[in-house]
Amino acid sequence: PERCHLVILDERGADLTTMAFAERLRAWQLQASPVAIVIGGPDGIDADLRAAARETLRLSSLTLPHGLARVLLAEQLYRAWSVNAQHPYHRE
Numbered sequence: 001p002e003r004c005h006l007v008i009l010d011e012r013g014a015d016l017t018t019m020a021f022a023e024r025l026r027a028w029q030l031q032a033s034p035v036a037i038v039i040g041g042p043d044g045i046d047a048d049l050r051a052a053a054r055e056t057l058r059l060s061s062l063t064l065p066h067g068l069a070r071v072l073l074a075e076q077l078y079r080a081w082s083v084n085a086q087h088p089y090h091r092e
Contacts, residue, residue: 004036006053008045009073011063013056018090021057021076022083039069 005028016024028035038045038053059072082089
């Protein structure tokens with residue numbers, strides 16, 4: 001979407017802990033624009049899209065198939081939400 005906070009997932013992106021990702025999710029929720037998280041396909045992410053990104057994060061140091069990355073992202077979003085909601089799902 002236009003005027004969104006664009007985040008791309010890439011193996012060369014910033015490596016966050018669960019707690020740091022939860023803090024980032026909280027910050028995204030407080031900003032006025034929507035957030036779009038893009039997972040690259042088998043050929044990676046287009047250079048123009050990469051240039052437009054405000055953040056580049058990674059889920060793992062490993063190269064993952066994009067289908068598995070979707071599952072990992074969904075779980076990490078839920079985990080970060082649960083941390084922020086003080087739900088007992090995440091344990092340190």
